[in-house]
Amino acid sequence: MKKLLLFFILITGILFTSCGEEKKTNENKPLIVGMELAYPPFETKDSNGNPTGISVDFAKEFGKFIGKDVKIENIAWDGLIPSIQTKKVDMVISSMTITEERKNIVDFSIPYANSLLGMLINKNSPIKDAQDLNKNNITIAVKTGSTGFIYANKYLTNAKITSLADESACVTEVIQGKADVFLYDQLTIYRNWEKNQNTTKAVFIPFQNPEKWGVAVRKGDTELLNKMNEFIEKFNKEGGFDKLTEKYLSEEKENFDKLGFKWFFDLDE
Structure with a gap:
């Protein structure tokens, strides 16, 4: 009986230890973000071949928000959504327009930019x-x-x-x-x-209804989606998109204003 009790205690301890280690591993695991690094200044590479651009900065700021390191995976455009489905990446931030067709296979965050x-x-x-x-x-x-x-x-x-x-x-x-x-x-x-x-x-084509860009995650990943939605609202209120515009697109913003075109991050209807 004592041997059986000892065995039970030993197995229980191993199970709890394993669960704890698995949880710790998941917490330390980097956030993997898919992008096609072929659309400067949103998603591109610097002179050393490292990911850079608006979406890269945006992803890294989200990583800080949830307390995770961020790893960027450069993936061809038509492979981005499949990379979410196969769990190669946790999310896609790649100037992706929210469409009904895409919403059938991935979940999207609230919009963070316009596309015309x-x-x-x-x-x-x-x-x-x-x-x-x-x-x-x-x-x-x-x-x-x-x-x-x-x-x-x-x-x-x-x-x-x-x-x-x-x-x-x-x-x-x-x-x-x-x-x-x-x-x-x-x-x-x-x-x-x-x-x-x-x-x-x-x-x-200025007189069109702008489509919206969103962050794509796996269907049903509500925890990550809710965190991203919270981050987008906070980042916008704190002027995060204005800072990205000033850093990467100040000249374009000036010209777009002169032409009367709706700006990427102007989400007011």
């Missing part, structure tokens, strides 16, 4: 505004899986749609005249037009 579409147009193209897009003589370049891709496939079915893996390939298609237009977010369009003014023109 613009057009980079070849100067020899007949396109003058968005009403000219949905015609069978128009070729539209889109980045696979992007909001422009979703929009074009849903609303521009009369046009020829060329889907490519990255934005630089889409820009090249327009510059070389293989595509009439590249449909993407306004900041990317603005920057690529600045670099290619001899061959392209930029047309913005």
